[in-house]
Amino acid sequence: MRLSKAWIIAAKDLRIFWRNKTVLRSVILFPLIVSIGLPLVVHFGGRQHGGISPSVLPRVLDAFSFFFIIGAAYLPTAIASYSLVGEKVEKSLEPLLATPITDGELLLGKSIAAFLPPIVAIYIGAGVFMALINQFTHQTLGYSYFPNWTMGIILLLVAPLSAILSVQASVIISARASDVRSAQLLGGLTILPFAAIYVASEIGSVSLNANNLFIISAVIVLVDVILFFTSTKTFQREEILTKWT
Amino acid sequence: MIDARNLTKKFDEVNAVEGLTFHIDEGEVFGFLGPNGAGKTTTVRMLCCLISKTGGEARIADYEVGNAADSLKIRKMIGLVPDNVGLYDKLSTFENLDFYGKLYECTEKLRKKNIEHFLKMLGLWEKKDVAAGTLSKGMKQKLAIARALIHEPKVLFMDEPTANLDPEASKAVRDFILELKKENRTIFLNTHNLDEAQRICDRIGILKTRLLTIGTPQQLKESLGGVKTEIQLVQVNDAIVSAVKKVTTHKVEISDNKLIIDVGNIDTAIPTIIEAIVSAGGRIQSVTEFTPTLEDVYLKTVK
Numbered sequence: 001m002r003l004s005k006a007w008i009i010a011a012k013d014l015r016i017f018w019r020n021k022t023v024l025r026s027v028i029l030f031p032l033i034v035s036i037g038l039p040l041v042v043h044f045g046g047r048q049h050g051g052i053s054p055s056v057l058p059r060v061l062d063a064f065s066f067f068f069i070i071g072a073a074y075l076p077t078a079i080a081s082y083s084l085v086g087e088k089v090e091k092s093l094e095p096l097l098a099t100p101i102t103d104g105e106l107l108l109g110k111s112i113a114a115f116l117p118p119i120v121a122i123y124i125g126a127g128v129f130m131a132l133i134n135q136f137t138h139q140t141l142g143y144s145y146f147p148n149w150t151m152g153i154i155l156l157l158v159a160p161l162s163a164i165l166s167v168q169a170s171v172i173i174s175a176r177a178s179d180v181r182s183a184q185l186l187g188g189l190t191i192l193p194f195a196a197i198y199v200a201s202e203i204g205s206v207s208l209n210a211n212n213l214f215i216i217s218a219v220i221v222l223v224d225v226i227l228f229f230t231s232t233k234t235f236q237r238e239e240i241l242t243k244w245t
Numbered sequence: 246m247i248d249a250r251n252l253t254k255k256f257d258e259v260n261a262v263e264g265l266t267f268h269i270d271e272g273e274v275f276g277f278l279g280p281n282g283a284g285k286t287t288t289v290r291m292l293c294c295l296i297s298k299t300g301g302e303a304r305i306a307d308y309e310v311g312n313a314a315d316s317l318k319i320r321k322m323i324g325l326v327p328d329n330v331g332l333y334d335k336l337s338t339f340e341n342l343d344f345y346g347k348l349y350e351c352t353e354k355l356r357k358k359n360i361e362h363f364l365k366m367l368g369l370w371e372k373k374d375v376a377a378g379t380l381s382k383g384m385k386q387k388l389a390i391a392r393a394l395i396h397e398p399k400v401l402f403m404d405e406p407t408a409n410l411d412p413e414a415s416k417a418v419r420d421f422i423l424e425l426k427k428e429n430r431t432i433f434l435n436t437h438n439l440d441e442a443q444r445i446c447d448r449i450g451i452l453k454t455r456l457l458t459i460g461t462p463q464q465l466k467e468s469l470g471g472v473k474t475e476i477q478l479v480q481v482n483d484a485i486v487s488a489v490k491k492v493t494t495h496k497v498e499i500s501d502n503k504l505i506i507d508v509g510n511i512d513t514a515i516p517t518i519i520e521a522i523v524s525a526g527g528r529i530q531s532v533t534e535f536t537p538t539l540e541d542v543y544l545k546t547v548k
Contacts, residue, residue, distance in 0.1 A: 009348075016335045090332070094331055238296045
């Protein structure tokens with residue numbers, strides 16, 4: 001496995017992604033809404049009753065932080081679907097596979113290209129989110145809520161793992177999907193387990209503390225490993241050329 | 246340069262290619278003719294190490310097709326122009342070639358030199374910064390050829406390179422293949438275009454799952470028996486046919502109301518045959534002399 005080859009493929013995909021306004025918008029929009037919209041909800045929420053109470057605020061902010069995991073689980077599907085099904089639709093896989101690259105290098109390159117932009121967008125969005133939240137809640141709480149351990153675990157562990165899960169799932173879905181839109185729709189289903197955890201946290205069934213985030217991470221690692229083996233098995237040149245079309 | 250012995254590919258229980266045996270010399274342009282589904286693309290894909298073979302052996306230069314260790318070496322020394330150009334529409338002409346040059350591990354200097362060389366040779370240099378998606382079909386096909394040549398491969402596989410092109414673009418592509426022939430590259434050409442095969446190829450193989458025949462265009466045409474005479478009659482009947490067979494030892498074929506005869510020496514044989522037909526009550530409409538074309542060979546072989 002030569003990383004340089006994988007990077008050549010990733011760089012090409014990133015360049016194409018940068019020129020595709022639809023995909024670019026879908027990657028930017030979600031972090032933008034979350035990073036600005038949620039702090040505004042916190043700022044203006046419950047104003048007529050004196051704002052959100054300091055005892056409730058940490059739980060609300062932790063739950064909002066979870067949106068960055070949902071984003072990390074969803075956004076890579078936009079690029080991965082375009083990158084894989086797009087090649088299938090444009091019939092560019094055959095000449096690509098005829099070059100001296102291995103299936104692993106191609107898969108890694110595609111995965112890097114699908115992973116990097118959403119993670120960068122999530123990190124920038126999280127930075128803006130944390131700065132705005134600190135600005136709006138410092139007076140109420142008496143301290144800056146972010147950065148904290150929960151957000152650290154979310155951004156450095158759960159979000160990347162969720163993004164990897166999303167990329168692997170997209171590879172498997174791409175093998176069956178015949179167009180980019182259906183691949184994206186099916187890929188979007190990866191957010192369902194994360195959305196369920198979010199709902200559970202909102203109704204108080206699950207607390208999104210550091211311990212529970214570590215448990216969630218361990219489960220995602222397990223799913224990532226299973227999906228990695230499945231996607232590697234799916235992503236073989238003969239399979240791609242004879243069954244992906 | 247390319248050797249295949251009993252090369253076979255099965256998809257589930259269906260034979261896509263069966264027992265192919267052929268040898269292609271270095272610098273030779275070899276044409277593969279066959280109807281749709283004959284196994285032409287499958288053969289190219291096997292030789293390019295894109296799909297596995299089910300049986301037999303194949304070698305390109307010193308490397309064995311199907312051997313995992315040799316696959317990367319084979320792919321490094323070959324270029325492929327697939328039947329679908331498969332360009333990246335959002336990348337420019339230059340970027341498409343540069344990307345492939347990098348994958349083939351060409352130095353930046355070589356990439357720049359070859360991109361300029363091939364784009365100028367194919368008349369695309371002015372379009373180097375234009376998105377590939379905006380090019381015409383013919384230009385895209387030329388770009389796909391340049392892409393396959395960016396690393397200066399010894400062997401070039403071309404799958405229907407002129408399909409769906411207008412006559413002008415087809416001619417440009419054919420002329421370019423002839424230029425490549427001068428550079429002593431081995432070219433494996435899949436085509437439906439018999440005229441193209443005849444003009445470009447040193448040898449031709451006709452495939453229909455199995456390799457039905459192989460030879461130079463001239464040898465294939467001669468296999469049908471050289472010059473023939475076609476006599477168009479108002480009506481052919483048994484009396485006329487037996488009268489003709491009495492005066493010639495050559496093969497007489499009947500097609501509609503035509504007699505097709507391999508007459509050998511036309512000057513002496515034709516007057517005798519005509520006399521026999523008239524004596525048997527036949528009414529002749531026309532007498533035409535013709536040489537079998539590659540199309541005749543093809544149709545007769547794949548029938």
